Amino acid sequence: MSSEATGPKPPAAIDRMSGELRKADLQDAATQLFSERGYDGSSLQEIADRIGILKGSVYYYYQSKEDLLFDIVKAIHDEHLENVRMLAARAGDPMQRLHAVLVGHAIFVCENLVKTTVFLRELERLPAERQAEILRPDHAYQRVFRDLITEARDAGLVAAEVSPKLASLWILGSLNWLHRWYRPHVTSGPEQVAEQFADQLTRGIKPSVLWERQARSS
Amino acid sequence: MSSEATGPKPPAAIDRMSGELRKADLQDAATQLFSERGYDGSSLQEIADRIGILKGSVYYYYQSKEDLLFDIVKAIHDEHLENVRMLAARAGDPMQRLHAVLVGHAIFVCENLVKTTVFLRELERLPAERQAEILRPDHAYQRVFRDLITEARDAGLVAAEVSPKLASLWILGSLNWLHRWYRPHVTSGPEQVAEQFADQLTRGIKPSVLWERQARSS
Incomplete structure (x- = not known):
């Protein structure tokens, strides 16, 4: 867990308000990346990197890129x-x-x-x-x-x-x-x-x- | 080399006529695959598979998918x-x-x-x-x-x-x-x-x- 101490909070710690915010950020970052590189050329890892969260946190909101x-x-x-x-x-x-x-x-x-x-x-x-x-x-x-x-x-x-x-x-x-x-x-x-x-x-x-x-x- | 014995001829053995033919086949197969799955979603391996040649033979014609x-x-x-x-x-x-x-x-x-x-x-x-x-x-x-x-x-x-x-x-x-x-x-x-x-x-x-x-x- 030490690597997360200075990074984003683990999913369980996200309260509802910031959770909604982060979901919108996730969608915005993905939209931007898909427009630049295409859906096939974009990974969940890159989307997570753009907003500074762990790839694992993406799975809190979405089961898949699809x-x-x-x-x-x-x-x-x-x-x-x-x-x-x-x-x-x-x-x-x-x-x-x-x-x-x-x-x-x-x-x-x-x-x-x-x-x-x-x-x-x-x-x-x-x-x-x-x-x-x-x-x-x-x-x-x-x-x-x-x-x-x-x-x-x-x-x-x-x-x-x-x-x-x-x-x-x-x-x-x-x-x-x-x-x-x-x-x-x-x-x-x-x-x-x-x-x-x-x-x-x-x-x-x-x-x-x-x-x-x-x-x-x- | 034994795996090639029953498969396609190695590039060096392709004469000009069949070479041209195979290049056209390669382009047709790639066009079809790109239309079905998109360029990003298609690999040179899949294109080669479609026309029954080795992936290595693709490199005889093209250095890259691009x-x-x-x-x-x-x-x-x-x-x-x-x-x-x-x-x-x-x-x-x-x-x-x-x-x-x-x-x-x-x-x-x-x-x-x-x-x-x-x-x-x-x-x-x-x-x-x-x-x-x-x-x-x-x-x-x-x-x-x-x-x-x-x-x-x-x-x-x-x-x-x-x-x-x-x-x-x-x-x-x-x-x-x-x-x-x-x-x-x-x-x-x-x-x-x-x-x-x-x-x-x-x-x-x-x-x-x-x-x-x-x-x-x-």
Whole structure:
């Protein structure tokens, strides 16, 4: 036990408050390391080293690296989901709400690059059933986009030939890909990128009759 | 040496023809394994096992797993680049050529899911300078899309407010993301997905005056 005297306290000595704190530290350190080296390239030992605890203390919170990844990926997914659901529930016609969701999701990705990278890249490292547990029945996340597009199409605001399913995957691709190239201080600001992308995405699915009307009134 | 008597020939005995063949087998097996387990989760031993050669024989071709990944990723990148350059060089106005490139790239991704997955996912596992060596000066691949958009914008076929750089990243995101969700026999055929995506992407950057003209003539 002498080696622990000057190091971190053994798990049994951690009270609830500092325990919660340390679990959050553990998740933050792991998220950062996974984003830098990938899940496969990171070990529990390295994660423990980053926050100055013993590897054994990690097992107080998680039985395995996979359990840690699951918790991290689920929390990031749920944050993203809450954000788009909140935006989709605002006032406006379905196309205005879709535009707001697109802007808000793009900004969220740009401002949370590390977390988004870990979610999008490392989700695949979980077994299929644990991935499904996070994405929930019927892809709740994708469903927010799909439902708005369906609603907008029913209202004549989206071209009849657009498939809401394919269009939602098309939208998510262009916005999710932001994490691969967007860099603060190099690229234009998040708002500028988000507005341009949201404009292009909504233009891309509008029926031409709406364009005609808008062009006439401008 | 007795263990090799019934196994593969030692490297020195491989003649040029079968050597080339085996190198291609090695790359194919590695590509498949990387797509299934990720680069970090695959070992040279497992790659050698898949094609029934000794791990030592791998070193006849490659000094390291990284060198093997470099060759694979570079070859896939160059195939993609050749495809879009060939499509971009066809006849037509810049918007028609852009549409053809978008359709052709989307189909290429759908029909080469394993390769595209390894390229897009594992490129990041190479050191920065080797990534740059593949992407070449000024991102030759992205440049094909960017140049067509610039040309189309100069001809008044793309809205003046569209940034060719951001638009090319927007386009590549939605098309590259196909490798994450497109599955043959589950999703609509590659041509259907490719046409819908190309239509939406080109609509998304057109100036509204063009829409007006098209709506009137239809």
